[in-house]
Amino acid sequence: MKGKLIKRLEKLLGEENITTRPEDLLCYSFDATREEFIPDVVVFPSTPEEVVKIMELAWEEEVPVIPRGAGSGFTGGSLPVKGGMVVSTEKMNRILEIDERNLTALVEPGVVTGELQQTVEALGLFYPPDPASLTFSTLGGNVAENAGGPRAVKYGVTRDYVLGIEAVLPGGEKITTGRKVVKDVVGYDLTRLLVGSEGTLAFFTRILWRLLPYPPATGTLLALFSSREQAGEAVAAIIHSRVLPTAIEFVDRGALDAVKKYAGVEMGNQAQALLLIEVDGEEELVPRLLEKVAEVCQQTGGTTRVAKDQAEAQELWLARRAISPAIAQIAPTKINEDIVVPRSELPRALARIEALEEKYGLPIICFGHAGDGNIHVNIMTDKKDPEKWAKAQKAVREVFAITLELGGTLSGEHGVGITKAPYLSMELSPRVMELLKGIKRAFDPKNLLNPGKMGLD
Ligand SMILES: Cc1cc2nc3c(=O)[nH]c(=O)nc-3n(C[C@H](O)[C@H](O)[C@H](O)COP(=O)(O)OP(=O)(O)OC[C@H]3O[C@@H](n4cnc5c(N)ncnc54)[C@H](O)[C@@H]3O)c2cc1C
Numbered sequence: 265m266k267g268k269l270i271k272r273l274e275k276l277l278g279e280e281n282i283t284t285r286p287e288d289l290l291c292y293s294f295d296a297t298r299e300e301f302i303p304d305v306v307v308f309p310s311t312p313e314e315v316v317k318i319m320e321l322a323w324e325e326e327v328p329v330i331p332r333g334a335g336s337g338f339t340g341g342s343l344p345v346k347g348g349m350v351v352s353t354e355k356m357n358r359i360l361e362i363d364e365r366n367l368t369a370l371v372e373p374g375v376v377t378g379e380l381q382q383t384v385e386a387l388g389l390f391y392p393p394d395p396a397s398l399t400f401s402t403l404g405g406n407v408a409e410n411a412g413g414p415r416a417v418k419y420g421v422t423r424d425y426v427l428g429i430e431a432v433l434p435g436g437e438k439i440t441t442g443r444k445v446v447k448d449v450v451g452y453d454l455t456r457l458l459v460g461s462e463g464t465l466a467f468f469t470r471i472l473w474r475l476l477p478y479p480p481a482t483g484t485l486l487a488l489f490s491s492r493e494q495a496g497e498a499v500a501a502i503i504h505s506r507v508l509p510t511a512i513e514f515v516d517r518g519a520l521d522a523v524k525k526y527a528g529v530e531m532g533n534q535a536q537a538l539l540l541i542e543v544d545g546e547e548e549l550v551p552r553l554l555e556k557v558a559e560v561c562q563q564t565g566g567t568t569r570v571a572k573d574q575a576e577a578q579e580l581w582l583a584r585r586a587i588s589p590a591i592a593q594i595a596p597t598k599i600n601e602d603i604v605v606p607r608s609e610l611p612r613a614l615a616r617i618e619a620l621e622e623k624y625g626l627p628i629i630c631f632g633h634a635g636d637g638n639i640h641v642n643i644m645t646d647k648k649d650p651e652k653w654a655k656a657q658k659a660v661r662e663v664f665a666i667t668l669e670l671g672g673t674l675s676g677e678h679g680v681g682i683t684k685a686p687y688l689s690m691e692l693s694p695r696v697m698e699l700l701k702g703i704k705r706a707f708d709p710k711n712l713l714n715p716g717k718m719g720l721d
Contacts, residue, residue, distance in 0.1 A: 312469035320436035333405030339681025373404025392419035410460035414511035417635030431466035488535035496610035512635030526590035595644035605672035638676035
């Protein structure tokens with residue numbers, strides 16, 4: 265069967281666009297979770313029509329199809345857990361149109377996030393979502409995971425910029441949702457349903473984006489604190505003070521040490537935690553916003569410093585983006601959760617998570633998009649050490665329990681994939697799960713598109 269499938273794929277797409285070489289299959293077998301599942305074949309379509317052919321063939325042969333962008337996901341979304349075809353979007357990487365009159369962009373799914381950002385910025389336009397992975401993650405992957413980033417505090421997440429999607433359904437039918445309009449209330453909002461669908465409902469072949477004018481000026485401020493909790497209190501106070509920064513990023517001592525070692529950047533002197541805050545707006549407004557934010561941070565016990573110029577601001581943001589790979593060097597295994605709590609609950613969440621370090625005897629490093637209440641909780645462990653691994657599993661469950669108790673959610677941006685599926689019932693009721701499974705069946709009755717994900721099987 266496998267041989268026949270490969271032959272048919274070769275005929276449809278040309279030999280150069282498929283591979284079964286073991287060394288290639290290995291490259292498409294993992295993502296940022298470091299879990300590993302070897303696909304049967306990897307396919308590289310260049311056009312929506314080729315995706316249609318692939319989906320038709322998969323339907324006939326009943327073979328799983330796994331859409332894949334850059335493979336930078338943190339929950340195993342692009343992994344072929346049931347074998348089948350990994351369909352990479354790396355040859356679908358063109359920006360097709362930037363419409364400066366309507367402030368929209370039309371792109372193929374394999375375009376790298378940062379490339380769209382830079383291209384529109386050169387025209388004075390702004391694509392705000394900025395996951396820390398923006399130099400390598402793809403827009404298709406961002407849509408499938410509804411990626412967030414530091415700027416979500418003021419500008420929202422990927423979903424807030426998707427106007428429409430062209431997608432191929434299991435079976436090979438192509439549909440289009442949304443259009444180049446600002447308002448659209450005709451029928452259920454399928455565009456918003458597809459965003460965050462983790463490759464389980466449809467294969468995106470084109471994405472239509474909403475753009476904004478580029479903000480005239482920005483300013484960056486560092487606030488240093490003597491505890492994680494105090495930094496959390498400052499975040500809650502900033503939000504309460506009615507100032508809306510572009511970004512409020514939290515970094516704890518463990519992350520500061522890691523980034524110093526990895527990237528050679530000292531961000532926080534002796535501080536136990538810091539906030540990296542950005543504001544934007546008209547030139548004359550920015551200093552006033554910085555002043556107000558500094559005042560609130562000082563009132564909650566912080567010391568503050570404004571970045572003297574763009575170069576310093578950029579260095580700080582680069583260091584912020586290096587945290588995730590920096591932490592990965594600390595222990596053999598990093599369990600990276602991305603919980604969200606109401607922002608007023610941040611101080612309690614951070615204090616209770618800190619207490620788990622001692623309880624389980626494992627380092628727990630926290631950083632992330634505190635302005636959204638979204639904290640990356642990194643439990644440092646070793647998968648090969650059964651005792652440490654068992655402790656880490658217990659710690660994860662307790663982190664989730666604390667989060668839900670405080671009115672939060674298990675994931676703010678990384679999605680469910682395979683790693684969070686075992687915990688879904690902590691948050692979603694059986695009836696809600698049934699509704700989600702019903703939606704999956706309506707799109708994919710044979711369960712061929714990215715099976716084994718999101719607890720839907
Ligand atoms: C260092 C680092 C920092 C990160 N920082 C952030 C961050 O700040 N914010 C954040 O949100 N995430 C972050 N991530 C996670 C990750 O980069 C995002 O989830 C990103 O959106 C994944 O994009 P990708 O192209 O790598 O997708 P992949 O990992 O390849 O796939 C992710 C999911 O998208 C699906 N998919 C991909 N393309 C398509 C398509 N064309 N049609 C349908 N489904 C598709 C896949 O099946 C899979 O389910 C980070 C990751 C790393 C390694």
